[in-house]
Amino acid sequence: MAFLQETQSNTVQGSHVMVVGTGGIGCELLKNLVLTGFQNISAIDLDTIDVSNLNRQFLFQKKHVGRPKVEVAKETAQLFNPNATITAYHDSVLNSEYNVNFFKQFSLVMNALDNKAARNHVNRLCLAAGVTLIESGSAGYLGQVTVIRKGVSECYECQPKPAAKTYPGCTIRNTPSEPIHCIVWAKHLFNQLFGEPDTDNDVSPETEKEEGMESGEDDSHVQRISTRQWAENNDYNSKKLFHKLFKSDIEYLLSMEKLWQTRKPPTPLELGNLPGKNTSEGSTGGLADQRVWSISECAQVFQDCVVELKKEFTANGELVWDKDDKSRLDFVVAAANLRSYAYSIQQKSRFDVKSMAGNIIPAIATTNAVIAGIIVMEALKVLAGESHKCKTTYLPKYPNPYKKLLVACTPNPPNPKCYVCSPKPEATVKFNCNSVTVASLQDKIMKKHFGMVAPDVEIDDGKGTILLSSEEGETDDNLPKCVSEFGVSNGTRLKVDDFLQNMTLVITIVHTDTPLEDEKEFEQVNEDDVEGDTGAPMPISSRKRKASTDSEQQATKKARKDSNSIEI
Template sequence: MVQLVGSLLKELADSLSSCKVLVVGAGGIGCELLKNLVLTGFKNIDVIDLDTIDVSNLNRQFLFQKKHVGKSKAQVAKESALQFCPSANITAYHDSIMNPDYNAEFFRQFMLVMNALDNRAARNHVNRMCLAADIPLVESGTAGYLGQVTVIKRGMTECYECQPKPAQKTFPGCTIRNTPSEPIHCIVWAKYLFNQLFGEEDADQEVSPDTADPEASWNPEETAARATASEKDGDIRRVSTKEWARSTGYDPIKLFNKLFKDDIMYLLTMDKLWKKRKAPTPLDWQQLENSGHPQGESPTTSGLKDQQVLDVWGYCQLFQHSVESLRSQLQEKGEGAELVWDKDDPPAMDFVTAAANLRMNIFSMNMKSRFDVKSMAGNIIPAIATTNAVIAGLIVLEGLKILSGELESCRTVGSAGLNMITCFQTCV
């Protein structure tokens, strides 16, 4: 029995040193996975990743250091992994896996493909290529303390796209524009506002009061009449939000009073909206400025800067500073330029934080810290280093089963972090 086990282990070890595997992604899971592979005995590894290293990656992607910021994730991951096993043959691609060069023929050179991706489009592509090339794929993902690993093989398991994915939550336009009741409604409104002012305008992302809100009228005829009246309301109403902002030179105080005073006062005239809910309270820049507030940000809670919740005047000033910064960005880009909202761009994030919190205050909601707003605005679930490590270990275990000819024993593994750690320890 011992000889048989020893023979099987030798065959597996020989297989590890000779087989060629592809790792797609060199981020949170990818770094842990690459390290695990070379320490397990895999010798021929290709790794591909489009991204470069950012400072925010360093707290969980341990193959990277501060000196690597701005460099290719795939290339640095290769160099760092070779320090664990200098004899390994690792090829790094700083490229997108969705590049046409990485077709089914490219995938056929591998015995195994391991996904460490963070977006659905790339996962779909790798899934299709592995099905076309008939190559086993180990798919994985994490979300906070949750994670999963599953093996996909043509003719044996369902594919990645066969599995239903949760639809992104959407909100009615009239709720966003007229009657927000949750902080997320105000955050979505603030992101829409950013695009209306500085980015690509979208008619489906209007931020002005919705005059055709069916709840504002008791019958369809009155709703239609209100909408028709709005259409005939003169040239001022017909000017887009961006055109009006440009006409003011993106004056932050005029923008403030239009968005948080005039528009709210107009909402109050739609009195049927407020018969069963608390009416909003408009804000006025001059009144706030003259009310004795300190000239500067005024945190109302202690802690890290991004976790502080400012008072109303603090968010007024943050709104002013962010508008001025974004206006400068537009001027630098030139006539007709547009900005793209990015959660990692400080002025853009400051703008959404300030605008969302001011709207929350108007509609009697508790305001949120920049950290909380960023989490919701970017649909961010914090990455947990230990979850990445556990999932990377499980990927390798499933890969070993495949290379041992035990595809039938592969299964989808996924649970809460503590349960995964217990499972991992049991398997080892």
């Protein structure tokens, strides 16, 4: 036993491990590693410390607010073990210098990330480098840890992750019925006025054959320009902007009578005639951020924020919405509540809007500590050459029928249809070739959907026609053109390569003239279910896991289901 402990100790001390992310799980993990005896650790994180981190990220103190997380985590963790050497990278793991060769130097990589894009990227780099990755996540009381080994267990992308909740554009623009609809509208409004505008997310009322509009109904009196153009023409005058958004636009919607046959119509707002007292329940008592503002307060805050944000926009260019920035958050709170009031929807406090707009799931310090401990236990197995003993472990909200709070099961084998880790990665995508542009192919399909960083796309037509090049400026002229202009049609195959991720992919195009559901521009489909120009998309079904008894199998399935969407 002493010999085994000494061997394991030597393995730990001689290893070089990487921690990606030094937030909730990352802080606990870094502390555990130095206390376990790891002496050569690298850590990377782009984030800085916010006061809201201090209730659970215990390597940080109030005096550290504003400093890089990874640098403070390094300083504090080394106090637990001065013999440990920790290399801190205050940077994004998506940057090109952190490539396959960079990851090859590590004995093991451990993810403590909070976003899907970075998880995908690290997953692909570890597969390319042949380095074992331990993936983890927590969401409230739920948590999970899994070990990813190339060719042995499924990778992070083998099973599709639940898509982020989205709402139909017509609901957001015309007929909100819930507070979240108004909050999403307010965030779109912020981007339209001060951020990077997206024509798909303009907040103006729908003006073309919208639900409830008769085919012959005349809407020619509506000025068809974007919200930002309107604001620029009116010099971002806050009173005129209020009048447009909360009076004129609503009056236009009221002119579509069929839209309100089964709905309560909204009420246009007059800036000088708003109630000063709050009409929402729970508007008094509690902390300041938990008080629901009166509608008059919302109107004043809205105008003040427009002035403040316009100055910042003029000085710095396009702004990015941040839930932790006061003026940005206050703008969304005020705009969302004004719209809610107009549509007779319950208004929300600043605290509630911040949680909903930021997709915040309350973090539990104990959950992070448990998950970090499991990561280290799995790491010890890997470094001791006992990877066959590794488990995928789930932390459910309640104990299973066997009174176990931790549910461990054998990792799944690789999914043969995974477009990331299979020997011949392929995927099938359906869209209208006559409307999808090369820019959409690059930004929405290759980068956003398939998670690539620097994609090169070539048509597999024997001619080697290049649609996209990662070389700066080389294919800029292609971006506004529809893919059909280059001969892309039903059955076309695209060869895609991302040198930063050492990833290749062959994509088969299925052309469709029929609009896709939920206003989607494209969708990935299961190739087995494609029949010519039709064929409904079918999600890849989860493979059944083995368990020793039926009841244990059900408990394991439930734990997997509860933890399936963990991303924090």
